Amino acid sequence: MPVAKGRSAGVLRSPCRHARTPLFRMRFLLAAVVATCSQLQLAFSAMPMVRARGTLARHGMARAAQGEGAAEVTVKSNRNSSNNNNKKRQELTALFKSDPVSFYHWRKFLQQKGLGPAASQDEEVVQEFLASAGTFDRFEIASAEVLADFEKAQKEYPAATWLWHTVAAREAFGVANRKAVPAKLLQDFLQAYHAGSLEQLELVGDELAAQLNTFRKTNGGGGKWDDFCDTQFGEGVAPKDPKIWPADLVRRFLAEQSA
Template identity: 35%
Template sequence: MSSCSNERAQALQRGRLAARRRTTPFFVLIMVVAAVVGVAAILCLDGSQAFSLSPSVVPKVSARTTSLARLVLAAEGASAAAKPTLSGCRQDLQALCKTQPRVGYHFRKFLQEQGSTYQGYQLFKVPEATVQQFLALHARGALEQFEVASADALAKLDAVKDDDAFAYWQWHETIVQEAFGTKRPDGVPAQVVHKFLETFQAGGFERVDMGSDSQVAEVRAFQKTKGGSGHDIWREFCRSHRGQENNFDPKSWPAEHLRRFLDKSKAASSRRPARAKDLPLTKEGCLEEVLAKLVTSHVPVMPAPEVKARMQLLHADPAVFLIPDFWPKEACQRLINAANSSGEIRQSSITGQGIYAGEERQIRTSGSVVMKPEMARRYNAEDLVRRLIRDLVGTLGVGCAGAGQVSKLLTSEYPQVVRYERGQYFTDHEDAFAASKARVDNYQRRVTLLVYLNDVEKGGATRFPKLGFQVKPRQGQALLFFPSFANGRPDPRTLHSAEAAEDEKWIAQVWIGSPMPSHRR
């Protein structure tokens, strides 16, 4: 090849490289913009939109439903999602507390003077206007200044807490009384630290026996049980004690508290759910056969092995399951508290056809509240709402096909918390909609999960008159049954009622549904 040809080829190659360098940034910019737009579109999707369904098959009742696949993804994605994100002013306050420890003390004092309480992990519950008011006071320098303990005093306090588990416990008890619960010793007035050290060294605190090695080992072993939820149960227990919310080390807890925790945990694990005397024995095969039949007759159910070992088959056809210890007691109580705090509990409604005005109160006398995301978030229960869906789909495997894939046709109604006061009831009813209504709405309930949130000693049983048995409410246990067939036709055998309660009764229930088969694509 001639030198002229070589020069021409080299020049051509240099031109191509230059063109590539000029165009590459442009294409990179296009790709970045496309990615940002895509992410924004995903983030803007409303929680009530059933994104897995085409517009022609979105149920008309979608205002009360949300995509099941979306909820599963959200629940799986996030322990992070269970912790609400902080708004701008709350983030500013959080940053201030980290860099200026006194701010935490001032903020807690400010809240207490306003008659409210605050826990460090619940900043998202404090009204934004309150945070802004406090930040304005801080910016003006209007907060009282005080001296903090010296480095030597703080080091001495750390040494005392490290050497004696009782000192660690007692310090947290002290700051509740003396420092509004402020955790950081370098953020409280110096006299609080000095007084604690003097009192402790003089033996002025009434000592309590701290947990033994065997108790500590038992608590740590318990945290690894129940498919990992034992860890959550222990943390809920810790957070129920003001001042000890972040004290998760059982070595730093008194023996009496550990004994109480272990006794309650053992009682819950060993308790067998009450069964009515006329509870029939399973007539058709074993659990595996019933689960296999559900795939074609109603909806697939593929429970995790540790859950399957605890599932009790109350009836084979139609299938009714009881799951003891489905939810920890602390989570049940938190959901009750959130519903109570909402102030939104109203006369429960019913959706059956042929119900005349005023007749509802004769059929269903309870009160209920639908835990939509915004309400759950407001009352620190968003993680519980997510958990209900996660447990229903993930733990119980409802709607799961091979490899754990969840049917995109399924949607979940928002969880409903129901309160039955003394004498209140719900007469015989079906959870499924009449076939004619389901066809018009293009939606039918396929699965019912009912979780008992408290123990009910007298009355309040869930009765299945056509199946001949009833279930007594026990805190944390769940009922799972299937109110309609795969073709959308109601299964009248699942008729059930809530017997009149003599003691107050709380339940949470979730329904999973899907479009009617004739409307599916």
């Protein structure tokens, strides 16, 4: 086989003529450096995003924990407020039991402030009243003889109980407890009774009372009767027992329900 001039037999030249030249190697090295720098730049640019996401995640967890803590504090605060309110109501009830006259002053206190019996659920109102307990005006209450005379009048004239409630509503802030009101109120009432000047009333009999009690057992009937009672003298003043009531009022109530 003929051999080309100037070339050794069996030796093949590289297909890339400049592969081993210094210039080529320099270009190759430069390209590698540029590629490496690009990769590093991408890596470093991604790091703040990861760090930011981690920071946001930790911040979110902290906010959530803070929210849970605030909710827990709110629950505890409400629980403490409820406990304090219960304590104040217990103090109020204990005061009424130990000193019945204090209930008279309580009703007077509520009326002066334009409040109803439901104000006993208001801690601030109860606290204000309890703080003034030592400044109550003292008055004479009915003696045992006067109380016994009243019980005798009730037996002789049952309508006396209803008429006494009208006096209590008008002059004793709705307090019908004869041991908690000024003695003069009871004495004046008994004086009118003995003088025969009390109003003559027909009270509810057995048949009418049975009709009313049957209605009270119906759905919503009891609530309607309670509301009607409150319209007479104010909330919680009129007696609920129908046999204490004048017959004409109960007949009117039942007629209104069937209309």
